[in-house]
Amino acid sequence: MVQNIDQDASQSHRLNPIMEDKVSPDWSSKKVCVVGAGMWGLAAARELRREGLDVAVLEQSGGVGGQWLYDAATDGGDPLGLAGVHSSIFASLRLNSPREMMGFSDFPFRPSAAGGDARRYPVHGELLRYVRDFCDVFGLMDAVRLNTRVVRVAMAPPRRDGSLKWTVTSKRDGEEVETEEVFDAVVVATGHYSQPRLPSIEGMDRWRRRQLHSHSYRVSDSFHGEVVVIVGCSLSGMEIALELLCVAKEVHLSAKSTEEDMVAATSKMLSRHGNLHLRPQVEHLREDGRVVFDDGSCVVADTVVYCTGYNYSFPFLETEGKVTVDDNGVGPLYEHVFPPSLAPSLSFVGIPSKVILPQFAEVQARWVAHVLSGRRTLPSPEEMLRAVEEHAASMEAAGTPKRRTHDLLLDLEQCDEYGERTCGFPRMEQWKKEILRSSFSGLLDDIETYRDGYRDSDLVRHGLRHDGWTNEKDVGDDEEHASLPA
Numbered sequence: 001m002v003q004n005i006d007q008d009a010s011q012s013h014r015l016n017p018i019m020e021d022k023v024s025p026d027w028s029s030k031k032v033c034v035v036g037a038g039m040w041g042l043a044a045a046r047e048l049r050r051e052g053l054d055v056a057v058l059e060q061s062g063g064v065g066g067q068w069l070y071d072a073a074t075d076g077g078d079p080l081g082l083a084g085v086h087s088s089i090f091a092s093l094r095l096n097s098p099r100e101m102m103g104f105s106d107f108p109f110r111p112s113a114a115g116g117d118a119r120r121y122p123v124h125g126e127l128l129r130y131v132r133d134f135c136d137v138f139g140l141m142d143a144v145r146l147n148t149r150v151v152r153v154a155m156a157p158p159r160r161d162g163s164l165k166w167t168v169t170s171k172r173d174g175e176e177v178e179t180e181e182v183f184d185a186v187v188v189a190t191g192h193y194s195q196p197r198l199p200s201i202e203g204m205d206r207w208r209r210r211q212l213h214s215h216s217y218r219v220s221d222s223f224h225g226e227v228v229v230i231v232g233c234s235l236s237g238m239e240i241a242l243e244l245l246c247v248a249k250e251v252h253l254s255a256k257s258t259e260e261d262m263v264a265a266t267s268k269m270l271s272r273h274g275n276l277h278l279r280p281q282v283e284h285l286r287e288d289g290r291v292v293f294d295d296g297s298c299v300v301a302d303t304v305v306y307c308t309g310y311n312y313s314f315p316f317l318e319t320e321g322k323v324t325v326d327d328n329g330v331g332p333l334y335e336h337v338f339p340p341s342l343a344p345s346l347s348f349v350g351i352p353s354k355v356i357l358p359q360f361a362e363v364q365a366r367w368v369a370h371v372l373s374g375r376r377t378l379p380s381p382e383e384m385l386r387a388v389e390e391h392a393a394s395m396e397a398a399g400t401p402k403r404r405t406h407d408l409l410l411d412l413e414q415c416d417e418y419g420e421r422t423c424g425f426p427r428m429e430q431w432k433k434e435i436l437r438s439s440f441s442g443l444l445d446d447i448e449t450y451r452d453g454y455r456d457s458d459l460v461r462h463g464l465r466h467d468g469w470t471n472e473k474d475v476g477d478d479e480e481h482a483s484l485p486a
Contacts, residue, residue, distance in 0.1 A: 030184035038066015040350035041189035043365040051373035060149040079212040121451035147173040154318040195313040203285035226302035237307030329405035332388040340384035367422040431463025
């Protein structure tokens, strides 16, 4: 059964010129649906409300936080992780970016006054606490519908005024009735770390021992005494390897030549752990348990863990082919946000990867809100499509594969320019850029220790004091900061 809720009473509208000070009266009464209540979706909800728009946030889980809402359950019935568990976080995960970088522009990620993990790189639960606090402080929970799964988002039947609207079909947990509502705009903010991307390796379908994607890894208990092959020398691959080294008999980390930076970061790991081995790419899996590598070597393994990334997936979205996913390139999307032929009523926040969160979420959310309110206008559909095509052509000329379409690769200047160009977002302070670059350099130098010992420059120490992070006197350049206990 479908319950229909259509509160459309709108008139036709046009976007105001760029940076008009007043919100368009036509859009201020419009309804906007945000799909997902993770960091991206909550950022969108706040910015849309600031522009006076009526917002509903639909979230399939029982709480806000998205990926950071840790779920001890795994895709047990499908160990390769395709059965639908959303979170990919494992139990001991610590953040890999400094907390000083991981707050909204007007809501710093301070240590909790009531205890918790005050370290610069805290455990994941500390960030979930912060996201919940953000939601409470800015009064967003009354816009969030928890335990509500979006079943379908499709273009509504044409209106007499020619405006494009969207029919959103949703279903609450435990209810048989599906609900249909018509919205003036939809913002897709579902993230892209839930649908595992698996490699194509000969013999995967016939290998009878345990295989799982990192999406389904939670704790190391079941790996005692095993020989484990980890496919993919990504950050998650290295961190899971480090955790398994404490319990497994052997861990073999298989890397492609394209992962050279991360491979270099394994040198100190290899020198410290005699049961860790660096291997080339896996060629095939044998039914007798052997894992054969490109160089002809092999190992008999108990488990293969695939740390091979994730796919973009929007199974609920119907656009009549106007937005597609091809080899992890979502498009066409102008500036990774707006489909030219459906803008501005359909937008995406959270498509780019390798960006600074939540700052980049705030940038994209603010841009979408400004466009929908009329503060800013978009180029014509033809101009937007031409820009998308030019970007694709430049990637192809540079030899960049399509699956890297949305990788911004932590380019801080590019992110600054993006924010200025799209919504006038202020540039990141230099001390924050320095602390981030130092963090990344530390990770590449020694992934095991960079979170727990670090040196801050004079610029960073001044920035920390100026922004209220510390009142302590300067620490000498030759002294390391020790992390506080969890």
